[in-house]
Each structure stands twice: as structure tokens, then as C-alpha cells.
Amino acid sequence: MKNKKILVWFRNDLRLHDNEMLVEAIAKSDSILPVYFFDPRYFENTKFGTAKTGIFRARFLRESVAALRTVFQKMGGDILLVHGKPEDHIKELVEQFDIAEVYHHREVGPEETLISGHVEDLLWTLKINLRHFIGHTLYNKEDLPFPIKDIPDVFAQFKKKTERDAIVKSCFDSPQSIVFVEHDSWGVIPSLDELGFSLNGNDPDASYAEGGEEAGLEHLRLLLSEGSDIYLKTNHKSSIDKPGFASRLSAWLALGCLSPRKVYWQVKEAESKFGSNSNFNQIILGLLWRDYYRFMFKKHGVTFFQEENLEQAILTALELKGTGLEDWKSGNTGNAVVDKYMFDLNATGFIPHAGRLLVATFLVHILRVHWSCGAAYFEEKLVDYAPASNWGNWASVAGVSKDVKSKNGFDLNKQIKILEVVLPDDSLFA
Ligand SMILES: Cc1cc2nc3c(=O)[nH]c(=O)nc-3n(C[C@H](O)[C@H](O)[C@H](O)COP(=O)(O)OP(=O)(O)OC[C@H]3O[C@@H](n4cnc5c(N)ncnc54)[C@H](O)[C@@H]3O)c2cc1C
Known part of the structure; x- marks a missing residue:
């Protein structure tokens, strides 16, 4: 042609x-x-x-x-x-x-x-x-050591076999020149107002990250450059006052401004220069979790959620008003840790993984609100919202995911223990 x-x-x-x-x-x-x-x-x-x-x-x-x-x-x-x-x-x-x-x-x-x-x-x-x-994934589906239908539902098995038998491909280079079709009316980016946000001249302050490929690549470069926090030793037994290291790469990954392979290979390069480091391992492990949830949705669709009558459970949850959900959303539960994290979520659109686990545990297992209500609230608030990661993680917290056995998975007793520790507000997140 x-x-x-x-x-x-x-x-x-x-x-x-x-x-x-x-x-x-x-x-x-x-x-x-x-x-x-x-x-x-x-x-x-x-x-x-x-x-x-x-x-x-x-x-x-x-x-x-x-x-x-x-x-x-x-x-x-x-x-x-x-x-x-x-x-x-x-x-x-x-x-x-x-x-x-x-x-x-x-x-x-x-x-x-x-x-x-x-x-x-x-x-x-x-x-x-x-x-x-x-x-979107670190591993291409055709490079996995199993067809989609046989991907292990247990994360630990998925991880073990994938890391052992699959390779992460190298990245495609950015194109240096492109021939575009000729056109003279390329359209405009809709304003926040046109997208339905009524700001009344009150545009809330920027969240923690600026969108776009260049900003994402710069964040990654700074993250991995000598002297950055990534090289500090962190305590990964995430206690309340030390929620652990967070690369904060997720929003760029979610919108595809950064490719997971780019992150992987840049981390590997830093590792070869500066030696291995638990924070590097955490990023690579996170990318695997991200792949896992995407592949689970590819394999199971919504049957990933192991809950009978999910639709009915959601309808019932929506009818039950005043169950503590609104206090949870606004950070007024009375639990200092939960409230601090919800405040941060509302103020910036981001909280680290340890915080997500805690507030989700509190909503589902202490307030006994249906997990879908929390997932929907996260969908609105998170800058890094990604359907499989969000709904998949919520299902794991609620114990209705396909992976209920994984040792690397959600540990309810541990989360409850953390929530039971009472700390004064100002000692948090020092
Ligand atoms: C209830 C709940 C809801 C969540 N919703 C989302 C969501 O909508 N979008 C999202 O990207 N992550 C979600 N996560 C996973 C995880 O909390 C975030 O990816 C992580 O906190 C982002 O911070 P980071 O970039 O510093 O992560 P790092 O720890 O630095 O990890 C590196 C990257 O790995 C990926 N990652 C890490 N942990 C997970 C995980 N458990 N599941 C999937 N991907 C992971 C992310 O892309 C992340 O940027 C959710 C977790 C929970 C418990």
C-alpha cells in the first residue's frame, strides 16, 4: 500500500x-x-x-x-x-x-x-x-515459562518459576525521527474544568509528582544516583514509625510514562556499580507483584475475586451507610496511624505500601466495611491507580484473592498487631 x-x-x-x-x-x-x-x-x-x-x-x-x-x-x-x-x-x-x-x-x-x-x-x-x-509488564507473556492459563495463582510460585526460567528483555530505543500525518487541528488538552472538576479558582496544590516521561526518567535518574536515599539502609520490617523505603515510581509506571523494563535495567545498572542493596530488591519485587496482578486479571478476569455473590455484597455495602466508611475516608477514625495515612492520601494522592496495607486492613477487618468501598475510594484518590494492582491488592487484604496461601502475601495478624500499637501522632513517620 x-x-x-x-x-x-x-x-x-x-x-x-x-x-x-x-x-x-x-x-x-x-x-x-x-x-x-x-x-x-x-x-x-x-x-x-x-x-x-x-x-x-x-x-x-x-x-x-x-x-x-x-x-x-x-x-x-x-x-x-x-x-x-x-x-x-x-x-x-x-x-x-x-x-x-x-x-x-x-x-x-x-x-x-x-x-x-x-x-x-x-x-x-x-x-x-x-x-x-x-x-505494560516486566515479562512478556510469551516469555513466561507457562501459558497464561497455567500461571500459578500463588505469588511465591509465580515469582520462583518466572525468575528462574524467564528473561527480562532489553528495552526498545526511543525513535529519533517520526513522520506524522499532515494535519492542522490537533485539538487541545481539556481543562480540569472541562473534565468536570469545579475548582472555584481553588486548584489544590500539586501532588507529590509531575506527570510525563521526562519527569519520570529524571525521578528514576535521581533515585539511582550516588548519594540518594536508596543507598541508605532501611528497616524493612515496616514498623509504624519506619514505613520503609518507597521509590515512588508507581504513578509513572501506571500511566506508562516509565516502562517497567526501563526501571529494571536501570536498577540492574546501579546494582552493578554500587553493589546489591535491599531497596533495589524491593523495587524488583514490586515489579513482579505488578506483573502478577496483571497476569491474574488476564488469566481469571473478575473471577480472580473469590467471593460468592460479589455483586450482591457490593449492593449491600452501598445500602449500609454510616458504617465508619466516611470517617475512614476523611481520616477521622480515632486511630492515629490510620488517620495520618488517610490525611496524606487525601492531601497528596500517595501513601507507601505499608500505609495502604494498614488503612485497608483497618477498613475491612476492624470497621468491617466491604473491601470494594475502599478500593473505589483508592481508585479516586491514588495518582498511581492501576486497575489490576488496586483491585488485586484490595482483594488480597480482604482474603478473597486467588492467592490466599502465599508467604509473600498479605499477613493479617501482622497488620492487626501494628494497628494495636498506640503511638502519639507526632512520633509517626519521623
Ligand atoms: C490496598 C492496596 C491498593 C494498592 N493500589 C495500587 C494501585 O492502584 N496502583 C499501584 O501501582 N500499586 C498499588 N498498590 C501496590 C503498592 O502499594 C504501590 O505500588 C506502592 O506503594 C507504590 O509505591 P512505590 O512506587 O514507592 O513502590 P516500590 O516499593 O518502590 O515498588 C516499585 C514498584 O513496584 C510496583 N509495586 C510494588 N508493590 C506492589 C504491589 N503490592 N502490587 C502491585 N504493584 C506493586 C509499583 O509499580 C511500584 O512503583 C496497592 C497496594 C495496596 C495494599
Whole structure:
């Protein structure tokens, strides 16, 4: 085909480095049309009475898309920004630009998969192929030592076999030049107001991180540079006053501004220079957990949740008002540790893993609120929200995940013990 054009549908992969989809689209076409959809469904309210996306993540997303746009503009092109659902616009775009193929990264969350399904069906009516890429995980699914259907449900087994028998591939280089389709109306990034946030001139202060590939790479560089906190010895028996080391890479990983392989190989390089270190191990272990939850969702879909009548349990939870949920959300439970973490979550959109475990344990096992209410609240608040990681971890805390046996998994007794220790507010997180 002469003058072949490929539409590159960006989703949670807002980067140039280690982006096979982009590399392949450039190689297989004469020009590409990058597109990002600000899908209104992600800015609606949920049945839990929460927002799907809170202001911190909305801002991080806008920054990340803006950063990608800047890079494309420096290369002489741009990214088409559409405020609407992909399935409402994709057909028109394909026809308008005479697109030969559409590329995207495959997602595993049920909502995301449903959207790809709609798009695929529509493209099919035009005889256009939607090509799926895998770029969210440390290990490619085809490199795992088992087919998806046989992936061990127990994390410890998944880890052991994967580390022993699979390899982490090297990263794809960032493209140096791109030929873009010609267009003169690339669209604008919707304002927070247009995305449904009524700020009344009161835009809350920035969260802990700035969105975008460049900011993510810089964070990683500083994290691994000589003298950074990563080289300090930390106590990993996360007691309350020492929640342990946190790389804070998660938000960039969640939106794909950083690839997990990039993080892995940079950590390995630092390790070869400075020697091994428990904080390096923690990051690599975290990336494995991240892969594990994604692969579990790929394998089981929503049946990952081992709860009979989940839909009914959620409905009952929604009917039960005043069970302590609102106090938990606002950090008014009376438990100093929980309240401090919830305050931080509300103020910045981030709390470290130890904090997430504690507040989740408190909600589910002390206040006895259904775990889905907590997961929905985290979905709104976390800058690093990722469907499989969030809902998967909540299910683990609630004891309804597929992995109830793993030694590396959730330890309820340990969490309860930590919660029982009473500390005065000001001794926390010194
Ligand atoms: C109830 C609950 C909800 C959570 N929701 C999310 C979520 O929506 N998004 C998210 O990225 N993580 C989630 N986590 C996992 C984990 O708490 C965060 O990834 C981590 O705190 C991010 O901080 P960090 O980047 O400093 O992590 P590090 O400890 O430095 O780990 C490096 C990276 O590994 C990944 N990672 C680490 N631990 C886990 C884990 N248990 N599960 C999945 N990935 C992991 C993250 O991408 C993280 O950036 C949740 C955990 C709990 C208990």
C-alpha cells in the first residue's frame, strides 16, 4: 500500500522509550497519527459515590499527555487530542485520514478491555485491523515459562518459576525521527474544568509528582544516583514509625510514562556499580507483584475475586451507610496511624505500601466495611491507580484473592498487631 498510515492509539503508555507499538508503527508505515482520547467515562462518578478519577491523577494525566505532545512537536508533529470515547470517534478518524491499521497496547482491566472490544468491532466493519501490543509488564507473556492459563495463582510460585526460567528483555530505543500525518487541528488538552472538576479558582496544590516521561526518567535518574536515599539502609520490617523505603515510581509506571523494563535495567545498572542493596530488591519485587496482578486479571478476569455473590455484597455495602466508611475516608477514625495515612492520601494522592496495607486492613477487618468501598475510594484518590494492582491488592487484604496461601502475601495478624500499637501522632513517620 502506498502512503500507508497507522493510527497509534495511546492509552497508559505515554512514552517514547521502550515502546514497541510506536517503533513498529513507524517501521510499518509511511506516516503515523498518534491519538489520545480523554474518555469522559473516566471522569464520571461511580456507584460507590466516588469519582473515577480524582484531581491529582487528572492533573498528572494532563501533564503526561502534554509532555508527550511537546516531544512530538519537537519532532515536527503532534498528537491528536480528542475529548470523547474512542468508539465514538475512531471510525471517523480512520476514514478521514485513510488509516490502514490501528495499533494499541492491550489492557487487562475489564472496563479497558470492553472499550478495546468496542473499537475492534467497529474497525472490523471497515476491515481494519486493531493490532494489540504488550508493553505494560516486566515479562512478556510469551516469555513466561507457562501459558497464561497455567500461571500459578500463588505469588511465591509465580515469582520462583518466572525468575528462574524467564528473561527480562532489553528495552526498545526511543525513535529519533517520526513522520506524522499532515494535519492542522490537533485539538487541545481539556481543562480540569472541562473534565468536570469545579475548582472555584481553588486548584489544590500539586501532588507529590509531575506527570510525563521526562519527569519520570529524571525521578528514576535521581533515585539511582550516588548519594540518594536508596543507598541508605532501611528497616524493612515496616514498623509504624519506619514505613520503609518507597521509590515512588508507581504513578509513572501506571500511566506508562516509565516502562517497567526501563526501571529494571536501570536498577540492574546501579546494582552493578554500587553493589546489591535491599531497596533495589524491593523495587524488583514490586515489579513482579505488578506483573502478577496483571497476569491474574488476564488469566481469571473478575473471577480472580473469590467471593460468592460479589455483586450482591457490593449492593449491600452501598445500602449500609454510616458504617465508619466516611470517617475512614476523611481520616477521622480515632486511630492515629490510620488517620495520618488517610490525611496524606487525601492531601497528596500517595501513601507507601505499608500505609495502604494498614488503612485497608483497618477498613475491612476492624470497621468491617466491604473491601470494594475502599478500593473505589483508592481508585479516586491514588495518582498511581492501576486497575489490576488496586483491585488485586484490595482483594488480597480482604482474603478473597486467588492467592490466599502465599508467604509473600498479605499477613493479617501482622497488620492487626501494628494497628494495636498506640503511638502519639507526632512520633509517626519521623
Ligand atoms: C490496598 C492496596 C491498593 C494498592 N493500589 C495500587 C494501585 O492502584 N496502583 C499501584 O501501582 N500499586 C498499588 N498498590 C501496590 C503498592 O502499594 C504501590 O505500588 C506502592 O506503594 C507504590 O509505591 P512505590 O512506587 O514507592 O513502590 P516500590 O516499593 O518502590 O515498588 C516499585 C514498584 O513496584 C510496583 N509495586 C510494588 N508493590 C506492589 C504491589 N503490592 N502490587 C502491585 N504493584 C506493586 C509499583 O509499580 C511500584 O512503583 C496497592 C497496594 C495496596 C495494599
